[in-house]
Amino acid sequence: MASRERRRHAPRIAVIGATGAAGSTVLRILEERHFPIGELRALASVRSAGMTVGFGGAPVTVAEVTDDSLRGIDIAFFAAGSAAARRFAPVVAAGGGVAVDKSSAYRADPEVPLVVPEVNAETLRSHQGIVANPNCVTIPLTVCVAPLHRAFGLRRLTVATYQSASGGGRDLVAELRAQEQADADGRQPLASVYPHVLHANVVPGGWAMQGDDTDEELKVIAETRRVLQLADLPVSITTVRVPVAVGHSAAVWGEFDVDVDAAAARRVLGDSPGVRVVDDPAAQRYPTPRDAAGSDDVLVGRIRADRGRPGAVAFFLAADNLRKGAATNAVQVGELLLALRGATAAA
Amino acid sequence: MASRERRRHAPRIAVIGATGAAGSTVLRILEERHFPIGELRALASVRSAGMTVGFGGAPVTVAEVTDDSLRGIDIAFFAAGSAAARRFAPVVAAGGGVAVDKSSAYRADPEVPLVVPEVNAETLRSHQGIVANPNCVTIPLTVCVAPLHRAFGLRRLTVATYQSASGGGRDLVAELRAQEQADADGRQPLASVYPHVLHANVVPGGWAMQGDDTDEELKVIAETRRVLQLADLPVSITTVRVPVAVGHSAAVWGEFDVDVDAAAARRVLGDSPGVRVVDDPAAQRYPTPRDAAGSDDVLVGRIRADRGRPGAVAFFLAADNLRKGAATNAVQVGELLLALRGATAAA
Numbered sequence A, B: 001m002a003s004r005e006r007r008r009h010a011p012r013i014a015v016i017g018a019t020g021a022a023g024s025t026v027l028r029i030l031e032e033r034h035f036p037i038g039e040l041r042a043l044a045s046v047r048s049a050g051m052t053v054g055f056g057g058a059p060v061t062v063a064e065v066t067d068d069s070l071r072g073i074d075i076a077f078f079a080a081g082s083a084a085a086r087r088f089a090p091v092v093a094a095g096g097g098v099a100v101d102k103s104s105a106y107r108a109d110p111e112v113p114l115v116v117p118e119v120n121a122e123t124l125r126s127h128q129g130i131v132a133n134p135n136c137v138t139i140p141l142t143v144c145v146a147p148l149h150r151a152f153g154l155r156r157l158t159v160a161t162y163q164s165a166s167g168g169g170r171d172l173v174a175e176l177r178a179q180e181q182a183d184a185d186g187r188q189p190l191a192s193v194y195p196h197v198l199h200a201n202v203v204p205g206g207w208a209m210q211g212d213d214t215d216e217e218l219k220v221i222a223e224t225r226r227v228l229q230l231a232d233l234p235v236s237i238t239t240v241r242v243p244v245a246v247g248h249s250a251a252v253w254g255e256f257d258v259d260v261d262a263a264a265a266r267r268v269l270g271d272s273p274g275v276r277v278v279d280d281p282a283a284q285r286y287p288t289p290r291d292a293a294g295s296d297d298v299l300v301g302r303i304r305a306d307r308g309r310p311g312a313v314a315f316f317l318a319a320d321n322l323r324k325g326a327a328t329n330a331v332q333v334g335e336l337l338l339a340l341r342g343a344t345a346a347a
Helices: A002-007 A021-032 A082-094 A117-126 A138-152 A170-184 A215-228 A262-270 A323-346 B002-007 B021-032 B082-094 B117-126 B138-152 B170-184 B215-228 B262-270 B323-346
Strands: A012-016 A039-044 A052-055 A058-061 A075-078 A098-101 A130-132 A154-162 A235-238 A248-256 A275-277 A298-305 A313-319 B012-016 B039-044 B052-055 B058-061 B075-078 B098-101 B130-132 B154-162 B235-238 B248-256 B275-277 B298-305 B313-319
Touching: A012 A021, A012 A082, A021 A039, A021 A052, A021 A323, A039 A052, A039 A058, A075 A082, A075 A323, A082 A098, A082 A130, A098 A323, A117 A138, A117 A215, A117 A323, A138 A154, A138 A215, A138 A248, A138 A262, A138 A275, A138 A298, A138 A313, A138 A323, A154 A215, A154 B154, A170 B170, A215 A235, A235 B313, A262 A275, A262 A298, A262 A313, A313 A323, A313 B235, B012 B021, B012 B082, B021 B039, B021 B052, B021 B323, B039 B052, B039 B058, B075 B082, B075 B323, B082 B098, B082 B130, B098 B323, B117 B138, B117 B215, B117 B323, B138 B154, B138 B215, B138 B248, B138 B262, B138 B275, B138 B298, B138 B313, B138 B323, B154 B215, B215 B235, B262 B275, B262 B298, B262 B313, B313 B323
Parallel strands: A012 A039, A012 A075, A075 A098, A098 A130, A154 A235, A275 A298, B012 B039, B012 B075, B075 B098, B098 B130, B154 B235, B275 B298
Antiparallel strands: A052 A058, A154 A248, A248 A313, A298 A313, B052 B058, B154 B248, B248 B313, B298 B313
């Protein structure tokens, strides 16, 4: 069979949305991690077709994503919106490849695994050609919370986020930058991409609403429950945008089946993959988005007893939302897929 | 007696720390609220003596704060640090006047009332010449939480803060501004006032530590308990600095003796003094520090059921930390003192 034949070769890779912020980060991380690539196709909407993106020091011409341009692809990284994923991920799957999607299109689909490699890699085995990535808050949150859950049994989460402009897309980053420049020049900063001026501000909104909750809040609740396999986990969350280009942060409180002290939580987090403990506040060492930007680790610190809930734990995390919050997670899923393929081929 | 004689005249007012951010805001608010003033003395450390500050369209020469310069003062607004308050507030009290202090010097002193006029004005009657103001997070927090407590019985608070640079003093505001300018000019932003670059960052620290908690966290816990007269109230809090010049915000979750729905909480907050409900997130209306700056109200919105705790309520607040978080609260205390004095004189 054609698909088996293909498996003997270095994989054919597609990046959909290759010209966007998320897609270009996927390309960079594929390079950095020396992802084995037999053929690379940079794909995007017809609007971006003909542009070039850099990969391995050479320009790659962007082609339009179509049924044809996806033919023979082994792993397709979807770094585009939900509409593109809904339209083309099934094409990749039908062709015997696997679509790894960063959009929210398939995150609630029970037939599609929702994967954070450090947390629930085992769920990947059940994939049927499509794998979903959680959103950029859920990924770092579950990377930190899953090992604590394994050790102590998670009962409840409370989360306040400090989310960067890049989570809202490249246009919001450009708007924030223009607002900074306007303020520096003594001009009035303008807002058009976002409902409020983000520069020198804190915005507890900008997402679509579902009743009294933001879409983002409901996504984090549903996805965290799915990734942790805790269908009824109580999660209290307020999502807030801050004037930072890259790097999402969160203040987190966790309640557990047993009383947990700060030292035990710090020990567990210190031994957890994907986590870097930065926790010496007296020396002013704690996670910040400036330090997280460019890193594939989730930084965690301010680990301490929750003063208001005996036995519970508080901490603060920061992660690069374009990397571990999106592209790095997808490429890690790709690496797991190759390992699975190798295991199948060897069997 | 001299002190009684004085009471028949328009009060003699002193502002200590008149050249600082907090002190100049006190002067502005005394003007705005047409505070009755027989004589105004602008006082500061010897370093600032001889400078002038504006009041009522005229320059006022700043004098050094000394025992002598405080003689005969009826109300002294202390907008300086703890050391100045410890040294000179007792001088004012001994002279028959009242010191209204914004520092933390007397906040834990059981003989000194800690007053938020909308919350516990009645405690002012017991003053013995010194009145303390809570810190700039506690004031807006208790303005919102006290009416909810009265209606529903508060059981627990969880708070994540988004605090502005001006809470760290004028130098931090200037440093943030210089960092913005550096970034706009393509230069490396520098940090010296603060342990981290605050521009385009989120900093969960910068305060002195007491064990695993920041001073700021412990202050908010202790002062909130005192103002609400709930000595054992469980409070979970993470304090965080954000790149905003003026305006503190907070994500808050409250648990109560009875189940509270969003509509009931919104109704109570809508009827509460000092609170302005800004809560139509679908129309992108919610509190932001940009909107709170310059206002004496605490803005509150995102009022909703806490998804993780049935019967509990979540909300988001923003307030001008230099005004209601400091100077406005002090001037309101001054107004109450005058009313008390009037009541005493009439009796």
